Amino acid sequence: MLLRAFCSLARKVPRTVYRVSLAMKPQVVFVLGGPGAGKGTQCAKIVENYSYTHLSAGDLLRAERGRDGSEFGQLIDSYIKEGKIVPVEITINLLKKAMEETMQLDKERFRFLIDGFPRNQDNMEGWNKVMDGKADVKFVLFFDCSNKVCIDRCLERGKSSGRTDDNRESLEKRIQTYLQSTRPIIEQYEKEGKVRTVDASRGVDEVFADVKTILDKEG
Ligand code: ADP
Ligand code: C5P
Ligand code: MG
DSSP states (O other): OHHHHHHHHHHHHHHHHHHHHHSOOOEEEEEEESTTSSHHHHHHHHHHHSSOEEEEHHHHHHHHHHSTTOTTHHHHHHHHHTTOOOOHHHHHHHHHHHHHHHHHHOTTOOEEEEETOOOSHHHHHHHHHHHTTTSEEEEEEEEEOOHHHHHHHHHHHHHHHOOTTOSHHHHHHHHHHIIIIIHHHHHHHHHTTOEEEEETTSOHHHHHHHHHHHHHHHO
8 A cells, every 4th residue: 555655656756846847937027117118119029039928017907907797897997097006916916817828828938028017016015925936027127218208109109099098187197106106116126236227218129229138138
């Protein structure tokens, strides 16, 4: 009986070790910057050139808002219009699920660009609580851009985006949230030497040339 149990365990152990060694820990780059700084645009270009998966917290929240039967639809809708940051319990679950689904489909896809997160202290604490030890944050890619350029780009985007927050009223609130809540997060990462800043006020290709230099160096 004992021998049979031992043999069965011996057969299982190597298989378990093999499986663990194949599952890579997610490697994460947080992508931050003001509304309209060009985060989504640059992430799309990174995805074309590197093996990263782009997860935009804003896109995930908008999808959850539109999902039939979502208990958070109305809350998300009002937070987005008001330019406020949705409670992290909602956002972190969406991010975690998207990461897990991506890696389940293809174990090679363990590099993530997490765009628009963490945007405030609550986001950061939620990440640390849920993802601590489960993912490595390599660095923060910060698209630095004046408020005026950000607003002008969002107003231009608003002509066709259909977004409920690409209007002057919401944008004023979004800029305030960015200045009051997100900048301090970037500063915290700065103190840890984790921020890679790009001047995002230039043309798309010029910005991307700098992004490439950073990614090629970071590996
Ligand atoms: P974010 O994700 O940071 O809010 P987006 O990538 O959606 O920003 O860009 C906001 C708007 O500005 C879009 O309409 C986009 O086409 C445009 N845009 C993005 N990057 C640039 C750039 N470097 N120069 C001019 N317009 C840009
Ligand atoms: O990044 P994006 O511009 O798509 O975000 C749109 C809105 O989604 C934000 O203004 C905010 O209301 C919400 N959001 C959030 N928490 C995040 C990211 C986005 O509440 N981490
Ligand atoms: Mg975006």
